[in-house]
Amino acid sequence: MDRRSIIKQAGIAGILAAGAAPAVHAQAAIRWRLASSFPKALDTIFGTAEVFAKQVSDMTGGKFQISVHAGGELMPAFGVVDGVQNASVEMAHTAPYYFYGKDPTFSLGCAVPFGMNARQMDAWTNEGNGFKLLREFYAKYNIVHFAGGNTGAQMGGWFRKEIKSVADLKGLKFRTNPFAGKVLEPFGVVPQSIPGADLYPALEKGTIDALEWVGPYDDQKLGFNKVAPFYYYPGWWEGGPQLHFYINDKAWNALPAEYKAIVQAASAYANTSMLAKYDARNPIALKQLVGSGTKLRPFPQDVMTAAFKSAQKIFAELSDTNPEWKKMYGDYSKFLASVNAWFRYTEGTYDRFMQSQKL
Amino acid sequence: MDRRSIIKQAGIAGILAAGAAPAVHAQAAIRWRLASSFPKALDTIFGTAEVFAKQVSDMTGGKFQISVHAGGELMPAFGVVDGVQNASVEMAHTAPYYFYGKDPTFSLGCAVPFGMNARQMDAWTNEGNGFKLLREFYAKYNIVHFAGGNTGAQMGGWFRKEIKSVADLKGLKFRTNPFAGKVLEPFGVVPQSIPGADLYPALEKGTIDALEWVGPYDDQKLGFNKVAPFYYYPGWWEGGPQLHFYINDKAWNALPAEYKAIVQAASAYANTSMLAKYDARNPIALKQLVGSGTKLRPFPQDVMTAAFKSAQKIFAELSDTNPEWKKMYGDYSKFLASVNAWFRYTEGTYDRFMQSQKL
Structure with a gap:
């Protein structure tokens, strides 16, 4: 293929004239409410739902708006599974292990003692069977979920x-x-x-x-x-506790395909953002505490x-x-x-060496 | 505020009637070309650009299309900085340390010996000054960038x-x-x-x-x-080498705000996806090699x-x-x-303990 002709056809001025008939669903204005299980005081955790909602709004030019409500504002902090299941709200943001009492299986989507670290949870839910198995499990609660942040390993x-x-x-x-x-x-x-x-x-x-x-x-x-x-x-x-966004399945199914993809990517954005915030802020606080x-x-x-x-x-x-x-x-x-058998080698050896250095 | 009335107003049937005047820019059909520095044989790395392009397409109902080209197809694999700088293509996907010869500073956006691991790079570029400093550095190459995947710690x-x-x-x-x-x-x-x-x-x-x-x-x-x-x-x-998506600054500035937010979130999605793929696949391959x-x-x-x-x-x-x-x-x-001082404690101790267990 002639490289010059490709460049001419699709070069930097690749924005075609607007004017194609707009797809109706792309214009749908949607308003959802999100019930968080967290208080506003946990600004990094609670804030992850705000990061998510802002990204969705930005990606849709404000046409898909999700209002974020702190734990207790619309329903009890630990009532959000029921809330999403009953469609009192379209979605929630929570730590699945809060629902250990309903079924300990919830914890596997978040953290169990001596379970996966944050990166391993991302690997299992993105590339292992985690996502599929969690979707199956959540189905009887009318929940469709996405990963919604991680704190990293917590303190004892x-x-x-x-x-x-x-x-x-x-x-x-x-x-x-x-x-x-x-x-x-x-x-x-x-x-x-x-x-x-x-x-x-x-x-x-x-x-x-x-x-x-x-x-x-x-x-x-x-x-x-x-x-x-x-x-x-x-x-x-x-x-490596993974938080989840819970979405009522009927609300999810009613979304146009573009908005489904937007929710998926906004979740990934919020998921990374929360862990990065903790990784940047925890070191400073720990130093002050020890000091x-x-x-x-x-x-x-x-x-x-x-x-x-x-x-x-x-x-x-x-x-x-x-x-x-x-x-x-x-x-x-x-x-x-x-x-774990893999992390033991290159990742673990690299981390151990670095952690033994005074930088 | 009366909870029942909130639910009535904004409950599960929150999809408002379509029909508001569509914003013209939201319909803009855009075609971009992405030059990868990687061969198709590196399916996980090369594939990250495909994951990114598909997500952008899905989020825009196919109105923003990015064609992905393997290293050498449009320009030499290591010619992509020049390609984006000269606007021969709108964007590229590469490992910044390839451009060590142009300026060793490129490497800091990717990996330097004894530098940050994958998670720390995410923290620095998301929540530290990394993103801002890299944007400043890239400006003279007419490049706007986003994180575009990571392999995790590589083998020696x-x-x-x-x-x-x-x-x-x-x-x-x-x-x-x-x-x-x-x-x-x-x-x-x-x-x-x-x-x-x-x-x-x-x-x-x-x-x-x-x-x-x-x-x-x-x-x-x-x-x-x-x-x-x-x-x-x-x-x-x-x-923890971080790959980057490079975007020509004029092409970037010409994007409607929604598409900018879409590119940002699609990058985060692709960034997580690549690391998760390696974390899921490397263990299996290592076991086979040792076997x-x-x-x-x-x-x-x-x-x-x-x-x-x-x-x-x-x-x-x-x-x-x-x-x-x-x-x-x-x-x-x-x-x-x-x-590093923080990872030494809870994260490092947790990982070391787990890596010493036979699971």
């Missing part, structure tokens, strides 16, 4: 006293997510469920001995460092190992009793084993 | 003989990228530049002693394991440390002689130091 939380071994866990009143609580119960931990707003006073008064929230950027804002000296890592119950006296501690190896074994036991029990868990976990764990 | 390559220490590097004819070559020259390595198609015969005949290409998925297809037994990791000269006899080896610690020091020296020399490098590297290295 704030402890009033030092934890030197599994023995120190006995009797510990620890506010954490239900799955982590279940993993820790065999060691005498008493899991606590306390709303975010009440966490600081509970830790200050000693109503609880420890709590985990997110990571340095969010934790610093709540001031936990003022009432608990020890800050543990890693938060092995959420090595103001916070004692940074890794969980003792025996705690990690005991928790890992406890988690595997629970996974096996769930596989025996819950067919939906069994199906999704079967694929999840196979993918994790494969990707 | 295929070696005919074992490397046990820095001494074994003396006289080694190693095909690698120019920056890595410069870092290795003080140890007697003789860097080689050989096009992809000629790599296998060169290694087979002993014209070169070693080469690096990408990672298991791509390397397996070229069959290097048949002519070199040792497969080294990590490829410390590209811990067929490939000897997997980490670079000796003294090689890593010597190369790290050599790299820092070159970075400092470049900062003394190249003001553009100095400006961008100043910000890059500061961000890397910050993010």
